[in-house]
Amino acid sequence: MKGKTKEQPVSELAELRQRIADLEASETELKRAEEELGESLKREQFLGDIIRNASVAVGIGYPDGRLGENNAAFQELTGYSDEELRAIDWNTVLTPPEWEELETARLQELHRTKKPVLYEKEYIRKDGSRVPIELLVHPKLDSAGDIERYFAFVTDITERKRAEDALAQRVQELETFNRLAVGRELRMVELKRQVNELAEQLGKEPPYDLSLLE
Numbered sequence: 243m244k245g246k247t248k249e250q251p252v253s254e255l256a257e258l259r260q261r262i263a264d265l266e267a268s269e270t271e272l273k274r275a276e277e278e279l280g281e282s283l284k285r286e287q288f289l290g291d292i293i294r295n296a297s298v299a300v301g302i303g304y305p306d307g308r309l310g311e312n313n314a315a316f317q318e319l320t321g322y323s324d325e326e327l328r329a330i331d332w333n334t335v336l337t338p339p340e341w342e343e344l345e346t347a348r349l350q351e352l353h354r355t356k357k358p359v360l361y362e363k364e365y366i367r368k369d370g371s372r373v374p375i376e377l378l379v380h381p382k383l384d385s386a387g388d389i390e391r392y393f394a395f396v397t398d399i400t401e402r403k404r405a406e407d408a409l410a411q412r413v414q415e416l417e418t419f420n421r422l423a424v425g426r427e428l429r430m431v432e433l434k435r436q437v438n439e440l441a442e443q444l445g446k447e448p449p450y451d452l453s454l455l456e
Contacts, residue, residue, distance in 0.1 A: 299396040307331035319398055321368030336365045353389055356381055374403045
């Protein structure tokens, strides 16, 4: 068996050193990737905690009517537990029939533009009562660019609706008062005109100056 040349050990040593350097670089890259993954998971957990504990109701819905993840505020708003919500069809159980046409139109807009939509409707709560809500619905797209699910922020607008109704009632009362006031004023003018005519018939000076109304 022939012995190794002087160059062979040097070449093998250089190869081993290169392998060690590659392993160290690979280990460093793996460690960096693990750290980045850990940071990403922490950020996702942080955002998840914010959503779960948010005072605004948040829910994930699917085009076929299924409900997915939702937070405590959403459960409180609807009166259903998380397990119950995942078993119902939001389009038929939560949405009153008279709101289906409007909601269908807004979701069609969402599918067409792939942009968030904002609209109002009502939810039917578990106890049968209704609550007026405002929804801001975002689309979640799949790899093909199609809408996979909806991500909705749901706000209870009961107090806002009460304020709007109270304002509308005050406006109606003011308009009624104005009509009565104008009618009374016109009646007063007519009576003054009649008094002036009678005064003229008696040869007296008309007591009321109505020249500005002529």
